[in-house]
Amino acid sequence: xxxxxxxxxxxxxxxxxxxxxxxxxxxxxxxxxxxxxxxxxxxxxxxxxxxxxxxxxxxxxxxxxxxxxxxxxxxxxxxxxxxxxxxxxxxxxxxxxxxxxxxxxxxxxxxxxxxxxxxxxxxxxxxxxxxxxxxxxxxxxxxxxxxxxxxxxxxxxxxxxxxx
Amino acid sequence: xxxxxxxxxxxxxxxxxxxxxxxxxxxxxxxxxxxxxxxxxxxxxxxxxxxxxxxxxxxxxxxxxxxxxxxxxxxxxxxxxxxxxxxxxxxxxxxxxxxxxxxxxxxxxxxxxxxxxxxxxx
Numbered sequence: 001x002x003x004x005x006x007x008x009x010x011x012x013x014x015x016x017x018x019x020x021x022x023x024x025x026x027x028x029x030x031x032x033x034x035x036x037x038x039x040x041x042x043x044x045x046x047x048x049x050x051x052x053x054x055x056x057x058x059x060x061x062x063x064x065x066x067x068x069x070x071x072x073x074x075x076x077x078x079x080x081x082x083x084x085x086x087x088x089x090x091x092x093x094x095x096x097x098x099x100x101x102x103x104x105x106x107x108x109x110x111x112x113x114x115x116x117x118x119x120x121x122x123x124x125x126x127x128x129x130x131x132x133x134x135x136x137x138x139x140x141x142x143x144x145x146x147x148x149x150x151x152x153x154x155x156x157x158x159x160x161x162x163x164x
Numbered sequence: 165x166x167x168x169x170x171x172x173x174x175x176x177x178x179x180x181x182x183x184x185x186x187x188x189x190x191x192x193x194x195x196x197x198x199x200x201x202x203x204x205x206x207x208x209x210x211x212x213x214x215x216x217x218x219x220x221x222x223x224x225x226x227x228x229x230x231x232x233x234x235x236x237x238x239x240x241x242x243x244x245x246x247x248x249x250x251x252x253x254x255x256x257x258x259x260x261x262x263x264x265x266x267x268x269x270x271x272x273x274x275x276x277x278x279x280x281x282x283x284x285x286x
Binding site: 001003004005006007008009010012013016017025026027028029030031032033034035036037040048050070089090091092093094095096097098099100101103104105106107110111113114119120130132133134136139140143144145147148151156157158159160161162163164 | 165166167168169170171172173174175176177178179180181182183184185186187188189191192193194195199201202203204205206207208209210211212213214217218221222224225228229231232233234235244246248250251253254255256257259260261262263266269270274277
């Protein structure tokens with residue numbers, strides 16, 4: 001079966017619910033591209049996702065402002081035990097799948113396995129979350145530069161991004 | 165996410181997206197994209213299927229090495245184990261993507277964001 005045409009599907013759904021203005025999705029003719037500057041086996045990998053993963057807190061304090069402010073990018077130590085992490089993301093196909101296995105959307109362990117095999121040199125100390133929003137301007141002016149700072153701060157060479 | 169990938173690539177970082185919304189990602193235009201034709205939420209493989217996740221993440225690493233030009237899409241050659249019925253239902257009136265209570269929370273957050281913006285704090 002062909003893949004889902006989400007843009008059409010979402011437009012039709014919201015029109016049917018009485019919303020008059022359709023969302024205008026980002027579209028560019030020009031796409032940037034840089035090749036690897038050195039072999040992958042010598043590269044440091046970093047990881048960004050929109051899975052809104054947080055560390056469970058015993059006090060049930062709830063997520064911090066940094067974790068909920070739209071357009072912000074926050075970091076969590078990659079070494080955090082998986083059973084201490086959970087996803088706050090609500091925008092996923094809850095009828096067909098679950099967010100119970102972190103590695104199915106934030107492949108921390110899988111990437112560690114590849115690092116151990118020597119597929120790449122290593123990974124950054126942290127992984128990063130992009131607090132997604134509908135404002136493309138906010139993504140361009142806040143989230144994107146913030147993500148770039150994370151790459152520089154952690155001396156990443158290549159980037160994997162997993163939108164949920 | 166696509167906008168962030170483009171920005172990082174523009175500043176010299178090779179990027180690869182592993183995602184499930186092919187039309188949205190390709191409409192935006194990104195350097196490298198591993199397309200997993202799975203329900204939203206499991207781009208890196210079915211939950212608790214370690215071998216499948218290993219394979220999909222491996223494809224992303226391969227694409228970092230093999231892509232020679234932008235808009236490089238690699239389709240994961242795996243089908244969702246439970247079949248494709250989910251495709252007919254996602255984002256339909258019959259099965260709203262967000263259940264009513266979640267939708268309400270989402271609308272409240274959206275409203276709070278509008279106020280934040282109007283107050284010049286955004």
